[in-house]
Amino acid sequence: MPVNFIPASELSPVQGVRLASIEANIRYKDRDDLTLIEVSEGSSVAGVFTKNAFCAAPVTICREHLKTTDGIRYLVINSGNANAGTGEEGMTSADLICAEVAEEGMCNLDCVLPFSTGVIGEQLPYWKIVEKVPALIESLDANNWMRAAKAIMTTDTVHKGVSKQLEIDGETVTITGISKGSGMIEPNMATMLSYVATDAAIKQSELEAICQDITTQTFNSISVDGDTSTNDSFVLMATGKSGVQLDEKNSDKIISALSDVCQELAQAIIRDAEGATKFVTVSVEQAPDYDYAKEIAYTVARSPLVKTALFASDPNWGRIVAAIGRAPVENINISKLTLYLGDTLLIESGEPADSYTEEQGQAEMNKEEITIRVVLNTGDAKAHVWTSDLSHDYITINADYRS
């Protein structure tokens, strides 16, 4: 059961975007597992991908196509098989899929971006995808966001989608995004796929910068278990069909709405994290710089001992302190460090707080939403990481995933 998360019951269409999903029987039976997203000609499309050196074939191809394309038109996404660890044969499979979409969609090969998510190390049965492409093209529709959100799921227990609308100078700008992912979620994303589209007009170079910034604050600030996937991808699309152009006056408003959608999608992944019973924010403040703060936040968020204590609702704050102490940063000044669990002061200037009682700690730990706040008092930078606890169900899900 996701923590404090009610899946969206409808998602707004975005002008210039059409979607289709279908059953291709790649691994799953009796459910959609193949999705095509079409963006109108002239759209800007930017992507951020996994930093895993052993990245999947489709990730390599996405990077190439984004470099050479004169405009992305199609995204083709399968679930059930990651097409990772599949060598040259995997590259060929992804190429064949792109070629079929390009032919049916009447565009160049490099106008197609391929994505795969699922089991690593098995060859992708590309022919099952290729043969469905004509039917996908046929059934493209602006109202298919919800169906796409469900088709891209793997171990997710709920679909994840968010829509927002803004009024700008009398025009409506729509933003709709979907994401999938519930495990292997880590620093630079992990078996996480997310697609967010807006009908605002945003220049390619600006969209790329926005995409990077938002990723740092949202999808790259989540952690379930420290594992980074071979396939993580986030794609931001701007069709311009609303007629509203991003400019100095409206940019804060539009970027902030894009960021909100991505934050909700990123948090939804954590709320639906494998076996999660808590939603945990680790916030590190007053640090010398952002990376310093984030390293500490990640070290706490990744600690299996902290995560099992959270699962047990045990205010065993010694484990938090031990995790902070082993963070890979130089010169942590413990004597300046202050630590809160929710509103409860645990450590003040490096010393156990006199005011602390086990009852206070227990009350904070009993909550479903927990904030661990580390105040370093050695600078102005801050960073946060959203994470979950580590439960029996995590082991069950991951020990049984392939069977």
Next chain:
Amino acid sequence: MPVNFIPASELSPVQGVRLASIEANIRYKDRDDLTLIEVSEGSSVAGVFTKNAFCAAPVTICREHLKTTDGIRYLVINSGNANAGTGEEGMTSADLICAEVAEEGMCNLDCVLPFSTGVIGEQLPYWKIVEKVPALIESLDANNWMRAAKAIMTTDTVHKGVSKQLEIDGETVTITGISKGSGMIEPNMATMLSYVATDAAIKQSELEAICQDITTQTFNSISVDGDTSTNDSFVLMATGKSGVQLDEKNSDKIISALSDVCQELAQAIIRDAEGATKFVTVSVEQAPDYDYAKEIAYTVARSPLVKTALFASDPNWGRIVAAIGRAPVENINISKLTLYLGDTLLIESGEPADSYTEEQGQAEMNKEEITIRVVLNTGDAKAHVWTSDLSHDYITINADYRS
């Protein structure tokens, strides 16, 4: 149940070393939880300690005393309370304990090294220790190694001790060591305590160098869960009472025996890792340098997804590949990488091996002792990490540890 581990039924006394253990009721009832180790005057003593910035009070004091002492005489070790995260009060507690041992043992304060292991963040009831010191001094005996091995245990399910004897020029040199630790075991050791003594004569400066080298190859090559404790300590003692002096001729033999004892003690911790059902060696070979190899080995050894696959005996090697790919090293050349599970070839020069069958992988995974061998083909360096799988029992033990 530890993996392939039969605890020693006896441990050899080491000339010049006497030990005593006693019930002090610090946290546990009806068991020894306080130990004193005495080394004869003129012994060399070297130590390696946690790199955790939030290190425990006794670790800080150990470091100071090793700097200023004219010769360590006593080690005092309690289990049940780590005296970590305890601020100034914790420092005072550890000081008071050392002062009492120094008075009863008739030596300077800085001839005493204090150690604590157990729950973090609770003040140490130092008076329970202080009042037992006279009785400890009274009962010191060379034959108490086994009792000490048991008294330092916390979540360990078995005691850990190893003895070895060498003949050198007609003289017998004895090495005996004990260790404790079964969780939080990570890179630079973790709630791991180990004490190894020999009656060979080794100069202080030489012993310090040997201590560092052995630590890198043994105690700093184990990983259970990525958490580094506030209290980890390894102490190597040489009394010289055998009459055998370390020299050019015998040094390989003596150092190799010391290293073997430490390797057995380090591996025993992994074999008894919380919830472990497998003993896993991750070996990275033909790397550009040692640190490069070790980073990759640790990334694989720490991956919760790899560890749950090991628990499930699932030859889901894609997870191993994904972990290698996200290791924090520069320029991994995937196209040169070869990967074995035991003797079974999985990946050859970056491509899935044609010879591989799921049956082969399954057969390797079904074993209790598993070796993951990563051959980078980009240098001459190699490193290994010993680790365990991640099971339901890990969660149970760590969710319930304080209750």
